[in-house]
Amino acid sequence: MKEGRSAAAGALRSLRGLVPLAVVLLFWQYHSRTHSPSTPPPSEWWTAFKHIEGTGVLWTGLWVTLKLYVEGLVAAIVLGTALGVAWGSSRRLLQALSPLLEFLRATPAAAVVPVAILLFHATKKTEIGIVVYGSIWPILLNTAAARSALPPLRLDMAHSLRLSWFSRFRKVVLPSLLPAIMVSVRVAAPIALIVTILVDFLMATGGIGYLLIQYEQSFQSASSFALLALVGVVGILNDLLLTRIERTVLHRWPAGG
């Protein structure tokens, strides 16, 4: 009971940190002209939000964006882990491929979007592929590094127990690598979200980013700010969720365990 109260007090105390944001928004509310063409006050964002919701494109748009984000991130995690394990299992392979991968990693996903559109056309697969390309690097590199640092003793043990390849992977390799993979997912997920919105911008997906560009280009600033705020809320929730998942996973499979 007491713990619950102190946790609540702690949460309340950390809300102090939101004061600067609140001050900025209040200042904005009372010092900007109503119907300003570029910086409408926050109260107008809410009206615009209600209006967009009324047209029915809002939740479908959000669904499209979130679906692409999750699909891309999951594909990046699966592919990144699999390739990372394969890549990190041989020192030679690590050495042979690292310059190529370093260069690919340095090429921002955004610059790859036009290339991908021209090559593969604007399809669902291309969209997912771009999100994967943008977010796979931390997962791939971290998994490979963790795999190459895996104590050989553990593999030997699996060998003497005559585990099949699959159960060796599932029971020995994966649990050992999980902390490293989790940390890299924490890095990759925000990147995947950014790339997803970028794909929304550059390919007419109908997602939130696409809607935002439409409102921006028709100078509907209140609607643009409303969507900005919505994406902000999505970003924060995403962050909280990831922290929660990371804590759970690292609790169950602690690093160095």
Add this chain to the structure above:
Amino acid sequence: MGTFFSKAARKVNWLGVGVIVGVLALWQLVVSTRMLYYEALPDPSGIFSALKYLVNSGLLWPQLEHTLECALKAWVIAVAVGGLVGLLMGLSGTVAAWTTATVNVFRSLPVVVMIPIAILVWGPGTKAEVLLGAYAALWPMLVTTAAGVRGIPPRLRDVSSTLRLSRVASVRKIVVPFTGGAMLVGARLALTVALVICVVSEMLGLQAGIGNALVLEQSADQPARMWAYVLIVGALGIALNAALVTLVDVAFPGVSALTRRSVQ
């Protein structure tokens, strides 16, 4: 100088270079024999001649200059503001308590959504681009600096109080030198982020720079030139990072030695 180059040559990962050359050769072979055919897939020699064309015709330089100028300006702003606020947040618990949540809100907001907003507010110009780059690059600098200050061992703080250093002197003589490594890491991240965000905002409606040129070549159906611009963006990121590391190596040998030690 001679020893420098022979040392560098020994450090080169020849196997890795071989793989890159092999991939390029395979690509050339597959495309020129039409084993793999896409309308928009040029072969490496086509991309190379497009690159040569862009350099020789002078088309590249104004774009490169614009992007570099914006990215560097954005980076300087981000490093100055982020370094200062990061120091304050690291040094004072009160400042941290009253700002951390706000910083987290802005950090978890995907940066790219700010691009259309900035264009809306400031119009499609250099100002919007620089501010966008600076905004995006601010957070890695701020967060790594604050974390660096918080990582100062308590014993060093004791040293500063034993020596009765004033607040300013303790910041100047203990905090900044110790945090230098973290700030350098933050500055490197910030440089990459500033460059990427400048290029992306050029792609999304600013009428200049490499990002804009890339999108224009896409709509003009010039795949080889578009690929060349993609290569240039990648190379630019690597070159800027290498330049920064070298610069810091020369200017502050102590700091970079410290970073290297903490990395290893």
